[in-house]
Amino acid sequence: QKEVEQNSGPLSVPEGAIASLNCTYSDRGSQSFFWYRQYSGKSPELIMSIYSNGDKEDGRFTAQLNKASQYVSLLIRDSQPSDSATYLCAVNMRYSSASKIIFGSGTRLSIRP
Amino acid sequence: EAGVVQSPRYKIIEKKQPVAFWCNPISGHNTLYWYLQNLGQGPELLIRYENEEAVDDSQLPKDRFSAERLKGVDSTLKIQPAELGDSAVYLCASSYSLDTQYFGPGTRLTVL
Numbered sequence: 568q569k570e571v572e573q574n575s576g577p578l579s580v581p582e583g584a585i586a587s588l589n590c591t592y593s594d595r596g597s598q599s600f601f602w603y604r605q606y607s608g609k610s611p612e613l614i615m616s617i618y619s620n621g622d623k624e625d626g627r628f629t630a631q632l633n634k635a636s637q638y639v640s641l642l643i644r645d646s647q648p649s650d651s652a653t654y655l656c657a658v659n660m661r662y663s664s665a666s667k668i669i670f671g672s673g674t675r676l677s678i679r680p
Numbered sequence: 681e682a683g684v685v686q687s688p689r690y691k692i693i694e695k696k697q698p699v700a701f702w703c704n705p706i707s708g709h710n711t712l713y714w715y716l717q718n719l720g721q722g723p724e725l726l727i728r729y730e731n732e733e734a735v736d737d738s739q740l741p742k743d744r745f746s747a748e749r750l751k752g753v754d755s756t757l758k759i760q761p762a763e764l765g766d767s768a769v770y771l772c773a774s775s776y777s778l779d780t781q782y783f784g785p786g787t788r789l790t791v792l
Contacts, residue, residue: 575720601780610771610783611723655722657781667736668781670722 570594571658573671580678586643588674590656593637599659600632600639605673606652614654615641646678682706684784686772692790698760701787705753705774712749713781714757715771723771729755759789767791 570593580586588602599618603611615630617623617639623630629642639658643650653673660669685704693699705712710731715723726745728736731752740747744763749755759766769788773781 571722599779610786612783613780616780657722665736667725667728670724672720672722 569671570660570669571656571671573654573656573674575672576675576677578674578676580646580676582646582648582678582680584646586646586650586676586678588641588643588654588656588676590639590641590658590671591637592639592656592658592660592669594658594660595634595637596661597634597637597658599668600630601657601659601668602628602630602639602641603655603657603670604652605655611655643676648678648680651676651678684772684774684782686770686784686787688787689785690788690790692792693762694792695764696761698758699762699789700759701757701770701772701789703755703757703772703784705755705772706782709774709776709782710752711775711777712755713771713773713775714747714755715773717769717771717786723773726757762789762791764791 572591602615604614605611617630617632627644631640653675655673656671687702712729714726717723727740727747729749747757767790769786771786772784775781
C-alpha cells in the first residue's frame with residue numbers, strides 16, 4: 568500500500584463545475600496535510616494546508632480533512648481552464664523519532680470549456 | 681521576497697559524467713530539501729537538511745549521489761557518475777522548520 572494515494576486521473580470537469588480531488592494516507596498519526604498544484608513543466612506551488620478535522624476555505628478552494636477515515640480532499644468551485652494542472656497531496660508522516668513529508672503521485676485535472 | 685533559486689535549469693550530459701546542481705533557499709528558511717521527480721510521479725525526497733545537518737538522507741543513493749549544505753544556506757547536489765536512469769527533474773525546496781515547503785523551478789537532467 569502506498570503511503571499517500573491519489574487517483575491519477577485524468578479527471579475531466581466542465582468549466583464552472585466543482586472539481587473534487589481525493590487523497591488517502593496510511594499513517595493515522597499524521598498531523599499536517601498539504602495540497603500543491605503543478606502545471607506541466609513547472610514546480611509545485613502550495614494551494615492549501617490543513618491541520619484540523621473539518622473544512623478550510625480559501626477563495627474557490629476548500630480543503631476537507633477527516634483524520635478518522637485518513638482522508639483529505641480538495642474542492643475547487645467554479646472551475647476555470649486555468650485550474651487544469653496536476654494536484655499533489657502531501658502528508659507529514661511520522662517515522663520513528665522523526666517525521667517526513669510524503670507526496671502522492673498526483674491527480675491530473677482537466678477543465679473543459 | 682525572492683523565491684528558491686536553482687541552477688542550472690537544464691542539463692544534458694552523457695552517462696558516466698559528473699553533474700552538480702545548486703540551490704539557494706528562501707532567506708531565513710532553515711530546512712532545505714532535495715527531491716527527484718519523474719514524469720507522472722510526485723516528488724521523492726532525496727535528502728533533507730536542517731541548517732547544515734543532513735537529518736534525513738535515507739533515500740539518497742550514496743554510491744553515486746552526494747550533497748552538502750555548507751554554512752546552512754546554499755546547497756549542492758552531485759551525481760558521479762550519472763546513469764541513464766538519473767534522468768529526471770531535481771527539485772530543491774525550503775521551509776521554516778518542517779512546515780510549508782516552497783519549491784524552486786527545478787533542474788531538468790537528461791542523461792544520454
